[in-house]
Amino acid sequence: MKNKEERKQLWKNAGILFAITLTAGILLGFVHELTLEPIARQQERRIQRACGAVFADAASFEKEEGTGETPVILENAEIGEVYRALSVNGGLLGYVITVTTSEGYGGDIELLLGVRPDGTVNGVSVLQISETPGLGMRAEEVLAPQFAGRQVSSFTYVKTGAVSEDQIDAISGATITTSAFTEAVNAGLSYFDERLKEAE
Amino acid sequence: MKENSALERLYNGILKENPTFVLMLGMCPTLAVTTSAVNGLGMGLTTAAVLALSNLLISLLRGLIPDKVRIPAFIVIIASFVTMAQLLLEAYLPELNEALGVYIPLIVVNCIILGRAEAYAYSHGPVSSLFDGIGMGLGFTLALTGIGAVRELLGTGECFGVRIMPSGYVPVGIFVLAPGAFFVLAALSALQNAVRNRGSASAGGARDKGCGGNCLHCPDIEVIDLNGEEQD
Numbered sequence: 001m002k003n004k005e006e007r008k009q010l011w012k013n014a015g016i017l018f019a020i021t022l023t024a025g026i027l028l029g030f031v032h033e034l035t036l037e038p039i040a041r042q043q044e045r046r047i048q049r050a051c052g053a054v055f056a057d058a059a060s061f062e063k064e065e066g067t068g069e070t071p072v073i074l075e076n077a078e079i080g081e082v083y084r085a086l087s088v089n090g091g092l093l094g095y096v097i098t099v100t101t102s103e104g105y106g107g108d109i110e111l112l113l114g115v116r117p118d119g120t121v122n123g124v125s126v127l128q129i130s131e132t133p134g135l136g137m138r139a140e141e142v143l144a145p146q147f148a149g150r151q152v153s154s155f156t157y158v159k160t161g162a163v164s165e166d167q168i169d170a171i172s173g174a175t176i177t178t179s180a181f182t183e184a185v186n187a188g189l190s191y192f193d194e195r196l197k198e199a200e
Numbered sequence: 201m202k203e204n205s206a207l208e209r210l211y212n213g214i215l216k217e218n219p220t221f222v223l224m225l226g227m228c229p230t231l232a233v234t235t236s237a238v239n240g241l242g243m244g245l246t247t248a249a250v251l252a253l254s255n256l257l258i259s260l261l262r263g264l265i266p267d268k269v270r271i272p273a274f275i276v277i278i279a280s281f282v283t284m285a286q287l288l289l290e291a292y293l294p295e296l297n298e299a300l301g302v303y304i305p306l307i308v309v310n311c312i313i314l315g316r317a318e319a320y321a322y323s324h325g326p327v328s329s330l331f332d333g334i335g336m337g338l339g340f341t342l343a344l345t346g347i348g349a350v351r352e353l354l355g356t357g358e359c360f361g362v363r364i365m366p367s368g369y370v371p372v373g374i375f376v377l378a379p380g381a382f383f384v385l386a387a388l389s390a391l392q393n394a395v396r397n398r399g400s401a402s403a404g405g406a407r408d409k410g411c412g413g414n415c416l417h418c419p420d421i422e423v424i425d426l427n428g429e430e431q432d
Contacts, residue, residue: 014271016266017276024280
């Protein structure tokens with residue numbers, strides 16, 4: 001008899017818990033539906049803004065077909081989406097390449113590399129970084145501007161002051177970050193050389 | 201102050217049993233996100249919103265939720281509110297969402313929220329539970345904003361992104377790193393203990409010390425062992 005009573009209690013408990021989870025699920029569905037569009041819009045705006053940072057004179061960005069679905073691994077870095085930077089009248093100004101590296105000191109570094117059709121770096125901007133504040137975190141202000149306007153096939157970093165076109169000043173105290181960052185840019189440039197350059 | 205009145209609950213959460221400085225709960229987000237005052241404020245307010253709503257709902261449902269499955273029921277309710285908060289932040293405040301990162305979903309296992317659900321909302325009426333949540337949430341917000349402001353000020357020379365220190369000030373970088381969080385938390389806890397102890401000494405007794413930071417010594421609430429559930 002007691003057993004039966006216990007079983008009844010068990011079903012009741014399970015039923016109530018089920019009702020709570022069901023209600024929660026339905027409510028979450030509504031909120032998800034409601035925020036789906038604003039979230040997509042924010043994502044789009046984030047990409048446009050980030051692309052705009054490496055190609056200030058471009059009017060719009062168009063995703064290159066077939067990129068970003070299966071990541072391409074090149075020199076320890078991962079190439080994601082590639083965008084074409086277009087001028088007002090639709091002419092090609094260059095490419096924006098998404099590069100992710102996991103060689104950083106504190107997790108993945110994701111950056112955008114803007115390359116002109118002749119292989120000159122137009123600009124580099126950081127999408128995601130979680131390096132040490134005050135050291136590696138300064139990559140965006142210290143490292144990123146150094147690449148702009150240079151046309152080389154690959155960069156190296158030096159600690160004693162850059163002298164030639166293909167050298168980058170390292171952030172002192174953040175060699176791992178500097179190395180990861182430079183490698184990521186190099187990977188983006190190799191991708192450009194292999195896949196995008198001959199399209200011209 | 202009348203016990204369990206709205207005002208008493210606010211006072212209790214913000215000062216007497218401040219979750220960060222007195223109860224020492226929710227240390228993980230406290231230490232991790234307070235690299236700037238704005239981050240602390242955002243984290244605090246998000247937690248406060250979730251805490252107030254989950255306290256209210258759990259109190260309303262307390263007659264319906266069976267004792268045996270109360271913890272899973274609490275977690276479902278809390279997790280739903282957190283997910284909603286995250287979706288809304290992502291949609292309307294993406295910068296804050298990015299700054300707080302993984303700590304938004306981790307509000308689910310914040311022991312302040314589960315602790316208040318278990319220790320207060322499950323056994324008290326909806327109005328006082330709501331105010332208990334708001335009080336605790338504001339106490340948490342205040343603590344996080346305070347820690348964030350001090351760390352930002354010493355570590356970058358700014359406060360809420362506005363330059364405060366003279367231009368000759370060299371920022372002490374360690375304060376925005378993890379160890380700085382411990383330093384500042386310890387200093388602020390010591391400071392508020394000093395103020396609290398002086399207040400009660402002049403009043404002539406140690407009785408009004410709150411719970412002295414140890415829930416096990418508190419006669420007012422049912423003692424619960426959260427060690428098993430606390431994952432934060």
